[in-house]
Amino acid sequence: MKLMKLCGGVALALALGAAPALAEKKYDPGATDTTIKLGNTVPHSGPGSPYGALGRAATAYFEMLNDTKGGINGRKVTVLSLDDAYSPPKTVEATRRLVESEQVLALFASLGTATQGAVQKYLNAKGVPQLLLNTGAGRWNDPKRFPWTTPGLPMYATEAKILAKYILAKQPDPKIGILAQHDELGKEFVRELRAALGPKADQMIVQELSYELSDPTVDSQIIKLKNAGANVFFNVTTGKATSQSIRKAAEIGWKPLHVIMSGSTSSNLIQAAGPENAVGMITVKYRKNAGDPQYADDPAMKAFEAFRAKYLPNVDPGNDLAFAGYAQGVVMGKILELCGDDLTRANVLKQATTLKDVTSPALIEGVTYNTQPDDYSPFRTLSVAEFDGKLWKTLEKITAD
Numbered sequence: 439m440k441l442m443k444l445c446g447g448v449a450l451a452l453a454l455g456a457a458p459a460l461a462e463k464k465y466d467p468g469a470t471d472t473t474i475k476l477g478n479t480v481p482h483s484g485p486g487s488p489y490g491a492l493g494r495a496a497t498a499y500f501e502m503l504n505d506t507k508g509g510i511n512g513r514k515v516t517v518l519s520l521d522d523a524y525s526p527p528k529t530v531e532a533t534r535r536l537v538e539s540e541q542v543l544a545l546f547a548s549l550g551t552a553t554q555g556a557v558q559k560y561l562n563a564k565g566v567p568q569l570l571l572n573t574g575a576g577r578w579n580d581p582k583r584f585p586w587t588t589p590g591l592p593m594y595a596t597e598a599k600i601l602a603k604y605i606l607a608k609q610p611d612p613k614i615g616i617l618a619q620h621d622e623l624g625k626e627f628v629r630e631l632r633a634a635l636g637p638k639a640d641q642m643i644v645q646e647l648s649y650e651l652s653d654p655t656v657d658s659q660i661i662k663l664k665n666a667g668a669n670v671f672f673n674v675t676t677g678k679a680t681s682q683s684i685r686k687a688a689e690i691g692w693k694p695l696h697v698i699m700s701g702s703t704s705s706n707l708i709q710a711a712g713p714e715n716a717v718g719m720i721t722v723k724y725r726k727n728a729g730d731p732q733y734a735d736d737p738a739m740k741a742f743e744a745f746r747a748k749y750l751p752n753v754d755p756g757n758d759l760a761f762a763g764y765a766q767g768v769v770m771g772k773i774l775e776l777c778g779d780d781l782t783r784a785n786v787l788k789q790a791t792t793l794k795d796v797t798s799p800a801l802i803e804g805v806t807y808n809t810q811p812d813d814y815s816p817f818r819t820l821s822v823a824e825f826d827g828k829l830w831k832t833l834e835k836i837t838a839d
Contacts (some may be wrong), residue, residue, distance in 0.1 A: 468543025469781035486524035493519030495763030526556035602634030615668025617772035684711035729756025739798035764802035
């Protein structure tokens with residue numbers, strides 16, 4: 439009997455001793471009882487410098503969260519946004535610094551297909567989450583080969599399929615002229631468009647041109663597309679090239695069905711082109727735009743404006759890229775919140791790849807983030823919208839499949 443009592447006492451002691459271990463907090467580099475460290479790389483300088491607002495806004499969002507709520511689950515969050523000047527070699531250098539010297543828990547909201555492609559294998563080999571990328575290339579939705587990488591935008595294939603459906607429905611005899619950035623982004627978008635157009639793609643596409651980020655203008659390409667007789671302009675440009683292409687088409691009196699990828703519809707680019715020159719442009723729509731009057735009374739937009747005024751006073755109120763960075767900060771914050779006290783890189787990835795109906799300040803009504811462990815694509819049905827000189831007006835919803 440004494441032996442049984444002794445054994446029972448030992449068992450109870452062992453059980454009590456094990457209880458704290460079951461509730462033990464778990465950390466990987468970049469997380470402690472009081473802090474979380476994240477990072478990203480964006481072009482704060484160079485031809486892609488307008489996109490630096492993404493990184494500045496994401497950083498400032500967590501500064502606000504630290505000030506108003508004490509961070510996430512009691513931990514202050516620091517975001518290190520490093521400049522890669524939209525150059526893959528610089529992206530490699532900056533990413534290595536974030537992982538090896540700064541020892542961030544995860545990277546999120548980094549920008550660029552070529553730039554992020556240069557570090558994808560490295561981050562996956564290291565087991566460091568590369569989340570919510572500001573690019574929709576198909577390579578980001580490859581859970582088997584690159585499980586640590588997730589997209590933050592609609593996939594280019596999704597956009598291309600939807601826009602191809604729209605072109606074929608609205609233009610009975612399409613003569614498509616393409617201007618695409620000469621990198622992986624441009625090449626993939628064009629490849630997916632061709633696939634979506636089907637076996638007659640070569641007959642429909644009358645000219646396909648490209649440009650380099652370093653090119654001073656794209657004026658000559660726009661003139662060539664008009665002279666080729668294109669009645670559809672498929673525009674896969676970014677930054678200043680987007681504004682130049684819109685403005686030049688108007689200057690030479692070219693009025694095709696102008697279809698542009700969603701990543702290049704930010705208010706600052708439209709303003710630089712002249713809103714009157716962008717009337718009639720078509721894009722896919724899944725998010726709100728800062729500075730868009732139709733969202734002036736939207737609670738999420740009002741919250742962003744209050745945030746911007748205090749934490750980004752030097753950023754224009756209509757800077758849509760800053761709004762996008764802020765909104766991605768909100769989603770990343772939700773992922774960290776779901777992690778609780780298990781702040782391992784594996785759990786961060788798990789939460790990021792099992793999102794269900796997660797909202798964001800930037801998403802239009804009815805659109806939410808939904809990811810699965812075997813399919814990281816966050817959105818599948820998008821709206822087609824037309825610019826009327828002031829607003830993007832939703833026309834119809836189209837599903838890619």
